[in-house]
Amino acid sequence: MSELTRIPAPDGVAPAAAYSHVVLGTGRFVAVSGQLALDEDGRLVGEGDPVAQARQVFENLRRCLAAAGATFDDVVKLTFFVTDMAHMPAVRAARDAHIPADRLPAASAVQVAALVGPEFLMEIEAYAVLGG
Numbered sequence: 001m002s003e004l005t006r007i008p009a010p011d012g013v014a015p016a017a018a019y020s021h022v023v024l025g026t027g028r029f030v031a032v033s034g035q036l037a038l039d040e041d042g043r044l045v046g047e048g049d050p051v052a053q054a055r056q057v058f059e060n061l062r063r064c065l066a067a068a069g070a071t072f073d074d075v076v077k078l079t080f081f082v083t084d085m086a087h088m089p090a091v092r093a094a095r096d097a098h099i100p101a102d103r104l105p106a107a108s109a110v111q112v113a114a115l116v117g118p119e120f121l122m123e124i125e126a127y128a129v130l131g132g
Contacts, residue, residue, distance in 0.1 A: 003025065003026050003027065004024065004025045004073075004074070004076060004129065005024040005025075006103070006104070025076050025129030026129065026131075027129045027130050027131035028129065028130040028131055029127070029128075029129055029130075030065070030068045030070050030074070030126075030127065030128040030129070030130060031125075031126075031127055032061060032064045032065060032068075032125060032126040032127070032128070033064075033125060034079075034081065034123035034124060034125040035057045035060040035061050035064065035123065035124055035125070036057065036060070036115070036116070036120050036122075036123055037052070037053035037054075037056040037057050037060075037120065037121070037122070038056070038060070039056065044119050044120075047119060048121075050086075050087040050090035050091075050121050050122065051090045051093070051094075053090075053120070053121050053122055054087070054090040054091045054093065054094035054122060055094050055097075057094065057122060057123070057124050058094040058095065058097070058098050058124070061098075061124060061126050062098065064126075065126065065128060068128070068130070069130060070128045070130055072098045072099045072103075073103060074128040074129055074130055075099065075105045075126050075127065075128045076105050076106060076127055076128060076129050077105050077106045077107065077108075077126070077127040078095070078105050078106075078107045078108075078124060078125070078126050078127075079107070079108045079109075079110070079124065079125045079126075080107065080108070080109040080110065080122065080124050081110050081112050081115065081122060081123045081124070081125075082109065082110070082111055082112070082121065082122045083111070083112060083113075083114065083115060083120070083121050083122070084111065084121070085109070085111050087121050087122055088109060091109075091122060091124070105126075105127075
């Protein structure tokens with residue numbers, strides 16, 4: 001596990017949602033490309049269902065992190081790309097199932113016009129720091 005310090009919002013900077021404003025880390029940097037709701041065989045999981053897609057995306061992130069020797073405890077930044085901000089409650093629920101409230105990484109959420117295919121409702125990328 002990396003040595004990470006989460007810094008709360010500085011005076012005068014109010015958080016818009018649940019996330020850490022700043023995360024300091026030492027160690028090796030891991031970048032995980034944006035993950036989609038695809039299963040092991042490359043099939044879409046949860047057509048039209050943001051809850052199912054969010055769960056699959058976080059499972060894919062977990063697997064990618066594990067391949068690098070990391071866990072969600074090592075994540076310092078998540079970026080959420082959604083085709084509709086109405087999907088964010090599903091994204092947050094999936095995130096919260098993997099990351100406790102006291103270990104939230106820095107985060108950004110962006111609504112996009114489209115992803116790589118119209119069937120995808122979200123894409124999420126992660127950055128982690130290993131070791132200290």
